[in-house]
Amino acid sequence: MSDSCTQIIADYAFRSLGYGERLLPRSDFTLCHEFTLIGSGLIWNVYFGTLALLFGFFFATGLALAKAAPSAALRRPAELFIFVFRGSPLFIQFFLAYELLVMLPKAGIDVFGITIETAWTTRAWAGALFVLFLNTSAYSAEIFYGALQSVPKGDIEAADAYGLTGWTKFRRVLWPTMLRLAWPSYTNEAIFLFHATTLVFFSGFPAFQQRGDALYYAKFFADKTFNPFIPYPITAFYFILVTLALIGLFGIVNRRLNRHLPGHHRPKLRIRPQIIR
Amino acid sequence: MFDFCADPKTLEGLSWLMCYLTTGKHMMFYSSFFVVLALMLIVAPVALAFGFGGAIAARSPIAPLRWLGKTYTSMVRGIPDIVFFLFVPVAMDQGLEYLRYLYKCPHDGTPVWANNEFSVCAAAKLPLSTSPQIWHEVYGFALAVIAFAIVFGAFAANVLYGAMNAVPRAQLETAEAYGMSPAQVRRRVLIPQMWTYALPGLSNLWMILIKATPLLFLLGVEDIVYWARELGATKSQIYDYPHPDWRFWYVLALLVFYLGMTKLSELALDRLSARLSKGQATMAGEAQRKAAA
Numbered sequence: 001m002s003d004s005c006t007q008i009i010a011d012y013a014f015r016s017l018g019y020g021e022r023l024l025p026r027s028d029f030t031l032c033h034e035f036t037l038i039g040s041g042l043i044w045n046v047y048f049g050t051l052a053l054l055f056g057f058f059f060a061t062g063l064a065l066a067k068a069a070p071s072a073a074l075r076r077p078a079e080l081f082i083f084v085f086r087g088s089p090l091f092i093q094f095f096l097a098y099e100l101l102v103m104l105p106k107a108g109i110d111v112f113g114i115t116i117e118t119a120w121t122t123r124a125w126a127g128a129l130f131v132l133f134l135n136t137s138a139y140s141a142e143i144f145y146g147a148l149q150s151v152p153k154g155d156i157e158a159a160d161a162y163g164l165t166g167w168t169k170f171r172r173v174l175w176p177t178m179l180r181l182a183w184p185s186y187t188n189e190a191i192f193l194f195h196a197t198t199l200v201f202f203s204g205f206p207a208f209q210q211r212g213d214a215l216y217y218a219k220f221f222a223d224k225t226f227n228p229f230i231p232y233p234i235t236a237f238y239f240i241l242v243t244l245a246l247i248g249l250f251g252i253v254n255r256r257l258n259r260h261l262p263g264h265h266r267p268k269l270r271i272r273p274q275i276i277r
Numbered sequence: 278m279f280d281f282c283a284d285p286k287t288l289e290g291l292s293w294l295m296c297y298l299t300t301g302k303h304m305m306f307y308s309s310f311f312v313v314l315a316l317m318l319i320v321a322p323v324a325l326a327f328g329f330g331g332a333i334a335a336r337s338p339i340a341p342l343r344w345l346g347k348t349y350t351s352m353v354r355g356i357p358d359i360v361f362f363l364f365v366p367v368a369m370d371q372g373l374e375y376l377r378y379l380y381k382c383p384h385d386g387t388p389v390w391a392n393n394e395f396s397v398c399a400a401a402k403l404p405l406s407t408s409p410q411i412w413h414e415v416y417g418f419a420l421a422v423i424a425f426a427i428v429f430g431a432f433a434a435n436v437l438y439g440a441m442n443a444v445p446r447a448q449l450e451t452a453e454a455y456g457m458s459p460a461q462v463r464r465r466v467l468i469p470q471m472w473t474y475a476l477p478g479l480s481n482l483w484m485i486l487i488k489a490t491p492l493l494f495l496l497g498v499e500d501i502v503y504w505a506r507e508l509g510a511t512k513s514q515i516y517d518y519p520h521p522d523w524r525f526w527y528v529l530a531l532l533v534f535y536l537g538m539t540k541l542s543e544l545a546l547d548r549l550s551a552r553l554s555k556g557q558a559t560m561a562g563e564a565q566r567k568a569a570a
Contacts, residue, residue: 083536083540084532084536086539087535087536087539087540088488088532088535088536088539089487089488089489089490089491089535090488091491091492091494091502092491092502092528092531092532092535093532095502095506095524095528095531096525096528096529096532099522099524099525099528100525102522103522103525191354194357195356195357195358195359196357198357198359198360199359202359202495215357215359215360215363218360218363219363222363222364222367226371226390226394226395227390227395228363228364228367228368228371229368232360232363232364235356235360236355236356236360239355239356239357239360240355240356243354243355244355276432276481276482276485277485
């Protein structure tokens with residue numbers, strides 16, 4: 001049995017990326033099949049989550065600063081962006097983005113004689129990632145904005161007293177304090193962003209050649225076997241692992257952010273979400 | 278709807294649009310908005326009750342009950358809600374049909390789960406295949422409500438558990454000093470005091486509930502997303518009202534609907550929060566007092 005399981009892993013471990021066996025199993029589904037394929041799908045969840053979070057972090061910092069800016073020309077667009085993406089369901093955003101991207105001319109757009117391909121934008125790896133990026137940026141920006149508003153007055157006055165201005169003041173005083181204050185909520189946002197990645201293949205974006213995420217394969221097994229009691233708990237198990245890994249990683253960053261404090265004052269990263277996305 | 282709609286092919290411009298937007302299918306689209314509103318209004322109190330149970334259980338002195346409560350409150354933190362939305366309706370459906378199978382079906386040795394099929398005899402089906410279509414829809418909707426209530430109950434349990442812990446310890450001790458039993462302390466002091474601490478979390482939860490309603494579509498309920506896709510899809514000349522792919526515009530209308538819903542809720546919840554923090558020894562209450570003075 002273990003021998004055939006290694007075979008299954010070899011065949012299906014990268015099925016979600018298009019490597020290995022082309023056809024999905026049709027009958028005799030074993031636990032090994034389910035663990036391997038759902039795990040294979042998890043690659044997509046990690047891909048979407050990690051990249052959206054990474055790009056979103058920088059955009060969100062910019063958005064938070066824009067929202068806190070005194071100039072209305074900067075503040076209004078940031079407020080509108082955050083309102084639209086926080087006020088509407090991600091599911092609808094996926095649909096809308098997909099329909100919008102499908103409307104782009106199939107042949108590509110001609111810009112100064114160079115044809116820009118558009119077909120790839122309707123594929124999940126690009127289109128859905130873009131939506132997730134914008135979505136998490138809006139949520140994180142609101143978190144960062146809230147933290148920026150709570151930076152202690154004394155810190156800013158101390159920075160002024162040292163003669164720090166502009167970029168230096170931001171990089172050395174405002175930004176680290178903002179991150180420190182925002183970190184517990186931001187960890188929460190990261191966890192729920194990873195959960196949100198399961199929506200990708202259930203909204204507008206089709207799973208090209210049945211290359212889907214963890215939940216896509218879980219539903220595949222549940223539909224084929226009429227037994228929801230195995231594939232969904234496996235998916236749950238994988239996501240609990242992802243969540244624990246995220247809490248661990250963000251905890252390390254949290255320790256680094258608070259390293260200036262003496263040991264017993266260092267706030268532990270406590271994830272008790274009162275506010276969820 | 279209107280008399281002049283009798284022959285749609287001859288219509289143009291505004292009258293075409295008026296006739297188009299009042300077809301029978303569009304009426305069903307509009308009424309599906311009430312399905313969404315009904316879902317939210319039913320789920321909110323049920324989830325609150327689930328959350329209450331979860332929070333009380335998580336604080337229970339009886340260890341197994343406490344573990345159960347803690348597991349319930351923490352499960353939504355590790356597992357995506359969509360997994361529950363897909364799992365719970367199917368599992369509930371199979372569980373109920375299995376229970377009915379036990380006393381309604383002849384036991385001739387046919388297994389229930391066999392050959393990748395779940396099948397019970399016709400008498401145990403839920404709802405019966407002879408029952409009218411409306412019952413199938415009600416049943417599907419009820420399963421969706423249960424799935425939503427379980428997930429949002431767990432979120433609410435988290436919020437309420439936090440709020441109960443935020444009530445100053447001294448108040449509970451005072452109540453105990455007056456000789457109140459644990460149940461009395463809970464009912465007379467803990468629960469009335471916790472709302473102001475729970476409100477931010479609960480309002481946030483209401484917002485999430487609004488934004489989770491399009492997931493009804495995944496559960497096979499004919500909700501607004503279903504109709505938007507159905508009506509927006511390309512209609513060829515064999516239809517009364519042919520048009521190209523308009524799904525984008527329909528989904529855009531849904532987006533506007535949701536933005537309106539969240540904006541309205543935000544305004545209402547802000548007023549409620551101002552009302553609840555009146556006279557409270559919190560920052561918001563203090564700010565109100567100073568503004569009035």
